[in-house]
Amino acid sequence: MSPHEIEPVIAALDAGSDAAVARLTEILKIPSISTEPDHSPDCKRAAGWCAATLNEIGFKASVRETDGQPMVVGHYKPAGGATGPRVLFYGHYDVQPADPLEEWDSPPFEPRVTDDGENGKVIFCRGASDDKGQFMTFLEACQAWKKVHGSLPLAISVLLEGEEESGSPSLEPFLAANRRELAADYAIVCDTGQWDRDTPAITTMLRGLAFSEVVITGPSRDLHSGMFGGPARNPIRALTGILADLHDKLGRVQIDGFYNGLREPSLDQLAQWKALQFDEAGFLDGIGLTRPAGEARRSILEQLWTRPTAEINGIVGGYTGPGTKTVIPSRASAKLSFRLVPGQQPDRVLAGFRKFVEDRLPDDCSVEFANEGGSPAVGFDISAPAFQVAARALEEEWGKPAILMGCGGSIPIVESFKSELGMDSLMVGFALDDDRIHAPNEKYNLRSFRKGARSWVRILGGLAEL
Amino acid sequence: MSPHEIEPVIAALDAGSDAAVARLTEILKIPSISTEPDHSPDCKRAAGWCAATLNEIGFKASVRETDGQPMVVGHYKPAGGATGPRVLFYGHYDVQPADPLEEWDSPPFEPRVTDDGENGKVIFCRGASDDKGQFMTFLEACQAWKKVHGSLPLAISVLLEGEEESGSPSLEPFLAANRRELAADYAIVCDTGQWDRDTPAITTMLRGLAFSEVVITGPSRDLHSGMFGGPARNPIRALTGILADLHDKLGRVQIDGFYNGLREPSLDQLAQWKALQFDEAGFLDGIGLTRPAGEARRSILEQLWTRPTAEINGIVGGYTGPGTKTVIPSRASAKLSFRLVPGQQPDRVLAGFRKFVEDRLPDDCSVEFANEGGSPAVGFDISAPAFQVAARALEEEWGKPAILMGCGGSIPIVESFKSELGMDSLMVGFALDDDRIHAPNEKYNLRSFRKGARSWVRILGGLAEL
16 A cells, blocks of 8 residues: 555545544533633643644644643654655634523533534534634544554644634744744644535635724713713713714725725636625525625625725623613723735734724723734735645545635634744635534534545645655 | 791700600611611511601501502691691602621611711711601601691691612502592602702702613624624624714704704793802712713703703623624614603603614614613692792791702602602702712711701791691
């Protein structure tokens, strides 16, 4: 058997699928919510589980402390010396908070496999798709390969992060401090989606992100709206007034300089997107909507892939419990985020936002900004060999050409890999639009899980031949 | 001696002031906290004390059970047949909880008389001002009158409630069930304050209230702002956009018909308010503000007493926990309330608000309204004889004209007396802004107590002459 033969590994994967789901279930059960301090022990437990699993496969892996949640790093060097490029695989073991809990059909951290009719067997759990199910496809591929061939075909390092859902504060320092150890030819990132259920995709563009929290304070204390209502400044009114000004009637963001430096898509790009025959009505229908709400006269793919946004992700002020309370609160706050495209700098966008708010602040209100951060957008050269290999491998597995697509989301790690380690990232993932990531009843199709692992086997085999 | 002669009664009051303070001390010692079930026996004990005290004066009084804390009702009919109007006096024997206990300088239910320098002798105790000290001014006036003249000058009924501090759930049913028994020409309510330490006041206007909760739904589920941001409708943006429209730049509420039927204050009223030389800067400074935020070109007293408001009392949507979460939520909601003035109907204001929201609802959003309710404003005809008598009596006692003032808040009992029993309420009280009602170290000035009782003697004498 050739050392890079693929079919026996695929067969081993298929034969071991029950054990693979059992391993996925183990890690899904750990509620590793990185934004909630109460769940810090769970994050540590998840990291320990990941390191142990890598060691079982044959990696030399350990849990590495940071100022926040730990990293898991594992290295594998083929016994006979490596061929092909060195790769660094990235995933994250932390998950989003599960709230609102009451909207889940079953407890968010009790994995449940069921046939949902539309997708066949799916596994429900917070993190099933983002990102535990996804990174486990790669580990399962490695496991099967090692079992069949006795050695992996490439020098592979694995980096699993525990703070992706809370802004990755420890990641850049960790990369900077371990540059030599983590250096590779390519990063492989499994945190993205397919084009659709039957069509694989490589994500070659990612929007960036900038985020901020704005806190407006009016009166020095909460007031009774009868005794003070009228003359007293209401900070909720101040906040809603400012936020309502963020977009004009055509959906354009009104922050000064927000669109400076942006490029329009090329005619080629526009033609390629048009050829995708993207189902705009179906996309909207899937989320209960009928009309695109972004900038006027832009297609949905443009609005998602190459146009920046300003969104209010959360707002709170005053009394929000049951019934009524006639209070004028002392403060109100909102969390905002901006999706960025190439040409925009997070710091400049945030400075523009602060000025936008300050310019509109009513009398007697003060403002503070908190929780700021972000990363710029990225776009890769898709003619590079690793991209070509991955595209062919995906087509073999799925029977359809892989779409080279943009992504409306941000994967800050990809920007950090470029800036800290000088690597491009091969972003291949198997998530689907209906996986409900970041929402109640998140799920991952078992078909995504199985064919995802098979896809990685083919990609690893292809990379080993480079 | 004429049967309505006042000065001998005043003299009797002054001579008996030590005994009066002793009686006040007795009732203050009973911790009749109506919101705390542990104190139910104390509420019953306080009700019993009040009934006994009324009976000692010569009323025919009893404790009347309700589903909650009991009412105390007493009736007095002058022996020789009544002259003047029949009056129903209202007060409440229940008190606010005393917490935070550690902020009291002495135990909250051990009345303590001390000279505080600024106010002369004051009595510290929970309930000293709200409302035990206040309603006892009236009972002391009756006691002295009866002692001197052998009979009270009017048909007087007394209603003392035990649930005012817990929303008065039993009051309307009790009024409805005892309409005939409690019917009178005027209610007299002693639960309000003076203009300042030396200036008496009659409260003749109370703003009404309408309240509603608006819930806007956009996408059918929470969305990832990267994967959907741009084309997806954000309900927080819809909500803030609509709420930002509620007021124009001059602070006027933009709901259609909101100001219909409102009357401007008379030139007399405006002149009287101007003469009060209300300390606008001091009022605002007390709540950390420097400029009135209500309708432009209205004084603070107008904004508080005779102008309606629209306030956002609470708002919530999306992620509001620590850190950041790039979600586009499915829904967002806000609680609003409207302070109303005479001429406005709660139902019409709420209908106008619903239409205001519906007219501005963006594509693909739906709206629901919840938690609606309210009560209209009350404003009494101050040219009515009882108001004129009371104003004159107060001026005699205090040496300064009584201020006819508004109150920005609502006193539901006054609305109930109007709607259930068809009576206007004469609201006269002697509380001061520094009495710390609802707060630690509540006190009542003994001067308020003494001159309050003297004021009632003069008011009763005046009413008897009508």
